[in-house]
Amino acid sequence: MADTTKNGQSDIRTASCQCGAVTLAMIGSPILTATCYCHSCQQAGQAFDALSDAPAVVGADGGTPYVLMRKDRLEWLSGSGRLDEHRLTPESPTRRFVARCCRSPIALEFTKGHWLSVYAARIAAAERPAPEMRTIVGDRPAGVELPDDIPNYTAPSGKFMWRLLLAWAAMGFRAPPIEKTKGFGQ
Numbered sequence: 001m002a003d004t005t006k007n008g009q010s011d012i013r014t015a016s017c018q019c020g021a022v023t024l025a026m027i028g029s030p031i032l033t034a035t036c037y038c039h040s041c042q043q044a045g046q047a048f049d050a051l052s053d054a055p056a057v058v059g060a061d062g063g064t065p066y067v068l069m070r071k072d073r074l075e076w077l078s079g080s081g082r083l084d085e086h087r088l089t090p091e092s093p094t095r096r097f098v099a100r101c102c103r104s105p106i107a108l109e110f111t112k113g114h115w116l117s118v119y120a121a122r123i124a125a126a127e128r129p130a131p132e133m134r135t136i137v138g139d140r141p142a143g144v145e146l147p148d149d150i151p152n153y154t155a156p157s158g159k160f161m162w163r164l165l166l167a168w169a170a171m172g173f174r175a176p177p178i179e180k181t182k183g184f185g186q
Helices: 039-049 158-170
Strands: 012-016 023-027 032-036 064-070 074-078 083-086 094-099 105-110 115-119 133-135
Touching: 032 158, 039 064, 039 083, 039 094, 039 105, 064 158, 133 158
Parallel strands: 032 133
Antiparallel strands: 012 023, 023 074, 032 064, 064 115, 083 094, 094 105, 105 115
């Protein structure tokens, strides 16, 4: 694993399933942190909630907090062979990874993208970066009022897209499949 520090402190976060059998190292700073309110995230969250003992990923306000990481800054430390793929439809360009051991949703991947959206709830509270924005808030459940403590966008904002573009440029405009990250399929 890369040795990265920021201000003398490690810049490595770990995400894990509820029982700890699946662990993912996230090296360096996130591309961004956001809470998504799109219908797909809500639908997937409801499907996960229907699984017995699955930890919730969607908040009471209908939002799903994510930490977006470059795929080249991920390392599966353990249990990646315990992941199942969940798609809302067979043609869906997004897939969600769920740990079979404890039914914990770990991350969402836009398969053609260069990033992995890690469910923020899978990161220990002490390591979890605060959300920077809320996105696709027009899809939030009826009657939900959102605070104005961070920006609320009805669509992915220019800042959101710019940060993704900068990360992609830093990666040499590559979009490696998550299966190429070290340790996948253990």
